[in-house]
Amino acid sequence: MSTKDTFLSGAAQLLGERGFTTDADMISPWLTDWRGRFTGRALGMASPADTQQVAALVRLCGDHGVPIVPQGGNSGMSGGATPDKTGDAIVLSLRRMDKVRRFDVDARQITCDAGMILQTLHEAVEGENLRFPLTLGGKGSATIGGLISTNAGGTQVLRHGSMRSQVLGIEAVMADGTVFDSLRPLKKDNRGFDLKQLLIGSEGTLGIVTAATLRLLPALADRAVLWAGLADIRDARKLLLHAERVAGDALEGFEVMPRHSLDAVLTHSANARAPLQDAHPWNALIELTADASGADALPALAQQLLESAFEQDLVADATIARNEAQAEAFWMLRDEIAPAERALGPAMQHDISVPVADMADFVADAVPKVESAFPGHTAVAFGHLGDGNVHFHVLAPQDATPGEWEESEGKTISAFVHDQVTAWKGSISAEHGIGQLKRDELARLADPAQLAIMRQVKQALDPRGLLNPGKLVPLETGAEPL
Incomplete structure (x- = not known):
């Protein structure tokens, strides 16, 4: 029996029929990102029922050198939950892990599995006259784990902050299969690094978030x-x-x-x-x-x-x-x-931020610059002005060929937009993450010290590079994938 067959047999035995499949028809819907920009292949799809199964699966993948692509609701905007085209990786779906573990109404805290849908969380706490202060258009599909892994924002950041501000504790499975348990919320804790904050926004490249303790607020009257x-x-x-x-x-x-x-x-x-x-x-x-x-x-x-x-x-x-x-x-x-513009045809979508005080001036400056540099294209900016974050989209001409335009002129446009953002001391990713969509641009534009630290942390926590390879962390020039 080959190593591949041994792994597949072990995964099937570990997770059972509901927990692991190699059926192409069942896997296919999860191999393309929400925007349709990336499509990959997978060795199989794992759907563990609990954290212990996730940990055992990660150890099994480590034994056989199988990469893991964690996936929540598959509603991300940067291709961060889509496997590459080699077919060597498994997709790790956490959607079966969707339970409330603990609900402390008096403390206004809830602990839930990472696969819980955001809208389900909203409904669960409403019955106790409480609310979770983060929402977004994709609340019917986005999962808590995905929101944590991308440090999602949404429409209430102005007052309540991004997902990072809502997380009081985290449970995660690390690359060696150990379980990092920091679910217990502490108002003060100075025992060194705040490791949960390191995992928030890491897009599954440092560990797989399996549960979280979240803060709640009184319901709106x-x-x-x-x-x-x-x-x-x-x-x-x-x-x-x-x-x-x-x-x-x-x-x-x-x-x-x-x-x-x-x-x-x-x-x-x-x-x-x-x-x-x-x-x-x-x-x-x-x-x-x-x-x-x-x-x-x-x-x-x-x-x-x-x-x-x-x-x-x-x-x-x-x-x-x-x-x-x-x-x-x-x-x-x-x-x-977003869906209305998607119906208009291909577009390069940029999730950018600049200092809040500068955002209006940036939009007024950048829109005509883009349209002048790329005649026939339409630049639009919309979103969270109060957070200094807008979605800056450049729509293709009507005669553009989907797929071809994005890989040719579209990439040139994105580089131009990102250069404008960088000149205004901004960020090329405000809330959607880097994924694979913006990894090369991060390598081109980020501070060298920042890149060096990110690579060192990745090497320390995932030395074999099995957790969500090809996402977020740019490789050094000429370096081979871990």
């Missing part, structure tokens, strides 16, 4: 959602500063989108309706929230924000959602931008 039409992206920055002064901690979300993005959603989604009668070059979506202690004052606060914005000529037009259904309709317009 009310919210006010406002939509504003603006003449310029810089007006959005002024409105943001005004909203922060007027609303303070009640300001939970501040999203911007250009007319192009809104028009794309209105065309793509049959149920979408424009919030304002007239079209505007830019739009801002603002959310104010309150728990029970501040709910009574929220409507007046929203009205005060709107009226004072008009008085100071900060908006061209604006409205407040009349009810929860309309509030959800406003947010749907924001959440549907």
